[in-house]
Amino acid sequence: MAELLRTSSFAESLFSLLGRSFALDEKTALLGHMGGNGYMRDLRGSGLRSEWAKGLSSEKTEKQEKSPRQKAEAQAQTKAAADLVSEFCGYYPALRVEPSDEEMEALLRRCLEMKIGAVAKAFLGELSMSSGDTSWQPRLRALRALAYFGGQSRFGRMVLRKCEREARDILQYMLDEVPQCRPAALQLLQRSEEVDDEATKATSRVSL
Numbered sequence: 001m002a003e004l005l006r007t008s009s010f011a012e013s014l015f016s017l018l019g020r021s022f023a024l025d026e027k028t029a030l031l032g033h034m035g036g037n038g039y040m041r042d043l044r045g046s047g048l049r050s051e052w053a054k055g056l057s058s059e060k061t062e063k064q065e066k067s068p069r070q071k072a073e074a075q076a077q078t079k080a081a082a083d084l085v086s087e088f089c090g091y092y093p094a095l096r097v098e099p100s101d102e103e104m105e106a107l108l109r110r111c112l113e114m115k116i117g118a119v120a121k122a123f124l125g126e127l128s129m130s131s132g133d134t135s136w137q138p139r140l141r142a143l144r145a146l147a148y149f150g151g152q153s154r155f156g157r158m159v160l161r162k163c164e165r166e167a168r169d170i171l172q173y174m175l176d177e178v179p180q181c182r183p184a185a186l187q188l189l190q191r192s193e194e195v196d197d198e199a200t201k202a203t204s205r206v207s208l
Helices: 002-021 051-064 068-090 101-111 116-127 136-150 154-166 168-177 182-207
Strands: 028-034 037-043
Touching: 068 101, 068 116, 068 136, 101 136, 101 154, 116 136, 116 154, 136 154, 136 182, 154 168, 154 182, 168 182
Parallel strands: none
Antiparallel strands: 028 037
């Protein structure tokens, strides 16, 4: 307890000194702990934001910003994912549009090397017809692949959920207006509901 009081007194003295030079306009929380028991003391002031607080905010922003190298790597991965999914959806045997399990498994294995966001964005691009190709066959293959992903791994489930949430209007359009894609769109929605149910059950088990 004596150590705790000394630490608290030191903190008050420190911020008292800082307050002589700077006026604080926001609450600053000082956290400490001893023996696993934490305590918090709120330190408040009024007036202009201190240069010290500005420095912390600026440092945090700089850490969050991606470096040029990180941006280049992210762009390269986004393009690689788009090329991979586009190739899968756009190239298929003349007499068989539906992808086989082997094809979808091979696609999933390659996608596992990429980030979830990049893969989801690639699928969304196919579903949205952003390439200008309005044929239904690539959309059908994208829908089948996403449904397959959702039943195989955590990675696949996360890709499926992200796409389903961001492409609801497109999926509804396919259900209503594209009869060739209607069964696949329905399968994807059903799979997404199953994934959500599994996630809810898992959360419930953890909270018990």
